[in-house]
Amino acid sequence: MTEAEVFTAVETLARNARTASYRLSQLSTHAKNAILEAMAAELRARTPEIVAANALDLKAGEEKGLSKPMLERLKLDEKKVEAIARGIDQVVALPDPVGQVMDEWARPNGMRLQQVRVPIGTIGIIYESRPNVTSDAAVLCFKTGNATILRGGSEAIHSNRAIAEALQAGGEKVGLPAHAIQLIPFTDRSSVSALCQMDKWLDLIIPRGGKGLIETVVSQARMPVIKHYDGICHLFVDVAADLDMAVALTVDSKTQKTGVCNALETLLVHSSVAESHLPTIAAALKEKGVELRGCERTRQIVEAVPATEEDWGTEYLDLILSVKIVDSLEEAIEHINTYGSHHTECIVTKDDATANAFLAGCDSACVFHNVSTRLADGEEFGFGAEIGISTDKLHARGPMGLRELTSYQYRVRGEGQTKG
Missing domain, CATH: 3.40.605.10 (Aldehyde Dehydrogenase; Chain A, domain 1)
Structure with missing residues (x-):
């Protein structure tokens, strides 16, 4: 024609x-x-x-x-x-x-x-x-x-x-x-x-x-x-995070299903708990076959491929996870708002005030406190069905x-x- x-x-x-x-x-x-x-x-x-x-x-x-x-x-x-x-x-x-x-x-x-x-x-x-x-x-x-x-x-x-x-x-x-x-x-x-x-x-x-x-x-x-263009979803392990919960949520968010827009693509870890928490999280991810791409500080603690600037903005849709150590909640939020796709972000913490600051600071459609990013879904929200996920702000x-x-x-x- x-x-x-x-x-x-x-x-x-x-x-x-x-x-x-x-x-x-x-x-x-x-x-x-x-x-x-x-x-x-x-x-x-x-x-x-x-x-x-x-x-x-x-x-x-x-x-x-x-x-x-x-x-x-x-x-x-x-x-x-x-x-x-x-x-x-x-x-x-x-x-x-x-x-x-x-x-x-x-x-x-x-x-x-x-x-x-x-x-x-x-x-x-x-x-x-x-x-x-x-x-x-x-x-x-x-x-x-x-x-x-x-x-x-x-x-x-x-x-x-x-x-x-x-x-x-x-x-x-x-x-x-x-x-x-x-x-x-x-x-x-x-x-x-x-x-x-x-x-x-x-x-x-x-x-x-x-x-x-x-x-x-x-x-x-x-x-x-x-x-929505991409699903570059983040999980931030706060200084007040429960380690077992951090492991479970990271593994589920990344590996439950990789080729979907609400799968985890970047893990951020507070520097105060990086040495105590990151090895356990990395070991659990390794068991699932996940390749880690880490910043320089991450690679001093666990084995990982060097992360590039491109990695922070990549939706892998695969068993690959970029990892970055940050020094504060503010740095985590800044990283998410800079490199994310405004889809879904999660903070793992026992501190409600910190969680509230994270939820208010992230410019994303879905912001979670102690919940897997994989639950960013219309059926899970109780909508019964969904036609898609929007990262727009209007309508x-x-x-x-x-x-x-x-x-x-x-x-x-x-x-x-x-x-x-």
């Missing part, structure tokens, strides 16, 4: 999404839950077709030389399709934030005002690799009354088509408006640029993927973008659940009040 043809096709999708969004905003919670149940049923009924479509993607991926981890993330079987359907069942059970009265008050002239949660409208989701995101993103947006345009990675195009078609077809049987869930059905790279130009029809874009994809979207989008910050997929409007009622 030419760029002009891609643009025209994407614009048609965007126009249709805007039309669908107006109808979606009027659906009751009961109606939306019935539609979600129908979507889950249709996914289950179409499992053979979805698995067959996925086999085409796997074959193409093998021919392209995709790595085994990439192929594993791409693979769907009956159990994985069932897991996607169960994910929809879980969204049915979540409270619907749309219509929630956030605040209300009356004015001296008798006007009665309410601030009420409403859908954002139309949302573009640009993502890579895992086909389950097609369903996850679509159903979370739908539960909050938003129309969705999905642009998945080329490696999962057949799987994504099959899932999106199942969701829309199943939902339409019980009242889902046409074009509520749309997938860009072609893999032309120019479709990302085209989607970013649809500010007349799209209210928001959420990119999920590598830093390169996100930077491309941010540089081109004419509408708001909610995103949404941190794990994004259903509430973060809503906006609000002011509803004002009166008895004929006028300005004059």
